Amino acid sequence: MVKVTVLGASGGIGQPLSLLLKLNTTVTNLALYDLVNTPGVAADLDHINTPAKVKGYLQKDNNGLEHAVTGSHLIVIPAGIPRKPGMTRDDLFKINAGIVRSLATAIAQFAPQAFILVISNPVNSTVPIVAEVLKRHGVFDPRRLFGVTTLDVVRASTFTAEISGAVSKDVTVPVVGGHSGVTIIPLLSKITPKHEFTHEQVAALTKRIQFGGDEVVKAKDGAGSATLSMAHAGARFAKAVLDATVNGVAGIVEPAYVYLGAVDSGNQLKATVDGLDYFSSNIELGFYGVRNIQPLEDLSTYEQDLLRAAIPELKKSIDKGVAFVEEAS
Ligand code: NAD
Ligand code: LMR
Numbered sequence: 202m203v204k205v206t207v208l209g210a211s212g213g214i215g216q217p218l219s220l221l222l223k224l225n226t227t228v229t230n231l232a233l234y235d236l237v238n239t240p241g242v243a244a245d246l247d248h249i250n251t252p253a254k255v256k257g258y259l260q261k262d263n264n265g266l267e268h269a270v271t272g273s274h275l276i277v278i279p280a281g282i283p284r285k286p287g288m289t290r291d292d293l294f295k296i297n298a299g300i301v302r303s304l305a306t307a308i309a310q311f312a313p314q315a316f317i318l319v320i321s322n323p324v325n326s327t328v329p330i331v332a333e334v335l336k337r338h339g340v341f342d343p344r345r346l347f348g349v350t351t352l353d354v355v356r357a358s359t360f361t362a363e364i365s366g367a368v369s370k371d372v373t374v375p376v377v378g379g380h381s382g383v384t385i386i387p388l389l390s391k392i393t394p395k396h397e398f399t400h401e402q403v404a405a406l407t408k409r410i411q412f413g414g415d416e417v418v419k420a421k422d423g424a425g426s427a428t429l430s431m432a433h434a435g436a437r438f439a440k441a442v443l444d445a446t447v448n449g450v451a452g453i454v455e456p457a458y459v460y461l462g463a464v465d466s467g468n469q470l471k472a473t474v475d476g477l478d479y480f481s482s483n484i485e486l487g488f489y490g491v492r493n494i495q496p497l498e499d500l501s502t503y504e505q506d507l508l509r510a511a512i513p514e515l516k517k518s519i520d521k522g523v524a525f526v527e528e529a530s
Contacts, residue, residue, distance in 0.1 A: 203447050204230040205439070206273040206312075208266075208304050209280025210257075211235035211242055213428030214320060214435065218279060219246060219255075221436035227443045228253040234269035235280070236260045266304070270312040274447065277349075277439060278304055278331075281321035283426040284418050290323040290381040291518065297321050298330055298525050305331040309338035316345045316442050316490055320435055324348040324380040325515055328458055328479055329522030337530060344490035347442070348458030350380045350481045351434035352427065356413040357387050360406055365396040376410065376456060377482050377497065379518065384511040385411045390501040403503060445486035453486045459494065467494040475512050479519050 205222055209215045210233035219233055223246045231246070231253040233239040239257030247255040258269040270276060281297035284290065301321050308315060313335070321327050328348035335341035353376040362369035373393045378386035387410045389403050398406065409416075417427040438457065444450040458481035461467035461474075473496065474480050485493035500508065 202229050203227055204273045206232040206269050206276045208234050208278045211238035213425050214279040214431045217429055217432035218435045223249050223253050224251055225440055226252055227447055231255045232269045234258045266307045267311045270308055273312045273315045275316045277318045279320040285423050286419055293322050301327045301330050305334035309335050309340050313340035318347050318349050320349045325518035326522035329519050330526055333523055333526035343460035343463035349435055349438050350456050350458050351438040352431050353385050354456050355434050357410045360409050375483055378511045379515045382411055384514050386507045386511055388504055454483050456481055457484050459491055463491040469496045470494055473497050477515055
């Protein structure tokens with residue numbers, strides 16, 4: 202049995218993400234949890250002729266959350282409010298921190314072995330919140346916890362290909378750091394296939410990748426933030442984790458925001474980023490989750506400046522997440 206649970210499954214991301222997970226034939230059971238509408242979403246998806254059996258759970262059900270997560274191999278969390286124009290991701294902290302903490306508490310109690318993929322913003326803080334909750338329950342395995350930053354690399358491929366003329370699906374740009382504004386650090390010097398951009402192009406592309414989320418928030422004009430591209434990105438990352446941890450596929454590398462103490466190789470990166478506990482980098486996935494965290498090497502002078510600007514921002518967000526759980530305990 203390979204059970205996958207989506208927490209926040211009726212939302213703008215939750216529904217298309219659940220659809221894409223239903224199409225993933227590795228999944229045998231798909232549990233959809235939300236405050237509203239999951240019975241309908243589940244009934245609808247369950248008619249698709251792929252293996253996964255789909256079941257909806259509501260918060261008001263008796264032990265709905267417990268039943269949704271129990272036995273799950275992988276849990277994706279897109280629950281929480283999205284931005285409106287003029288807001289930063291950190292403005293979401295007030296509401297989403299509490300939502301994520303309560304969901305993490307249930308995971309710690311009823312699915313402590315699950316791989317956890319956090320989408321809810323601000324990711325730079327919500328991932329430390331989940332970690333702190335798991336630590337307090339004595340079940341924190343940092344190899345199993347991921348902040349989903351895949352959308353940043355998806356955007357980077359698309360935006361750079363528009364300039365370089367390459368086919369976007371063949372373009373890979375490492376994006377490291379975190380998931381908001383200046384903490385998003387595209388490493389355009391390491392693009393494959395190789396391409397030499399002018400300084401002006403690098404500056405413009407970097408800004409566009411860092412603030413790609415704002416483009417969507419502005420275009421949606423009060424109706425939310427990226428949902429469909431995020432569902433694609435979330436399903437891509439979930440597939441990578443399932444392929445590594447269920448199907449035994451070796452050598453899968455995807456970026457994610459992780460705890461740098463997860464594996465020994467994280468310590469080299471930790472030293473480069475002034476001792477931050479969390480950072481997004483290319484992660485090699487293995488049977489137990491995080492297998493290897495790639496270091497930052499040979500950054501251009503421009504990228505080193507981006508890193509210097511990102512570190513204090515990341516530190517603030519991480520400390521805020523940790524303090525939120527500390528204050529409650
Ligand atoms: P949405 O409002 O459309 O959906 C959120 C869903 O969460 C709703 O169905 C709501 O009922 C549900 N929910 C709220 N509290 C809950 C709880 N306690 N338990 C279960 N479900 C609960 O929002 P959306 O557009 O789907 O965005 C969701 C989150 O994802 C936002 O925080 C957004 O900022 C974030 N996001 C992250 C990325 C990323 O790259 N990591 C990209 C896009 C959006
Ligand atoms: C994104 O990058 O699209 C998400 O983090 C949503 C947002 O608030 O921009």
